Amino acid sequence: MALWRVKQAAEYLGIRPKTLYEWVRLGRVPYRKIGFNVRFDPEELEQWIEGQSRGSDSGDTNVPRSEAPDSKTLSSLAIDAARVLRDLEKDVGASLSFPQRRKLLELAEKLEQATADLDS
Numbered sequence: 216m217a218l219w220r221v222k223q224a225a226e227y228l229g230i231r232p233k234t235l236y237e238w239v240r241l242g243r244v245p246y247r248k249i250g251f252n253v254r255f256d257p258e259e260l261e262q263w264i265e266g267q268s269r270g271s272d273s274g275d276t277n278v279p280r281s282e283a284p285d286s287k288t289l290s291s292l293a294i295d296a297a298r299v300l301r302d303l304e305k306d307v308g309a310s311l312s313f314p315q316r317r318k319l320l321e322l323a324e325k326l327e328q329a330t331a332d333l334d335s
Contacts, residue, residue: 218247218254227260290333297326 225232228244236253238244245259284292300323308316 218249218256219260221253221255224255224260227257228264286333290330293326293330293333297323297330300326 219227221232221235225235228235235244239246239253245256245263247254247256300319304311304316304319304323308319311319
């Protein structure tokens with residue numbers, strides 16, 4: 216069995232090698248790890264592509280897909296996430312740097328603003 220290097224697999228898929236490395240990192244594409252090297256089985260890639268053409272990430276068309284959440288659900292999630300971020304900043308804020316604390320609070324504010332925008 217001949218395995219392809221990243222460049223060969225990327226050419227086969229019609230994408231940049233950088234994109235293929237990202238897909239490997241995310242676990243989106245089948246690959247083999249040999250030491251520190253990433254390699255691809257051409258047959259596995261072909262099967263994976265066939266699964267993609269059916270609109271499935273894993274090739275298994277029997278997996279039910281969840282529906283996109285509605286704005287009420289998103290709003291509720293954003294409120295919960297903002298609350299968790301603010302609590303986290305209170306609980307561990309003293310051990311964080313000022314920029315890290317600021318980022319937590321800014322993100323909480325953005326979530327709260329997004330919630331207000333969804334509700335209006």
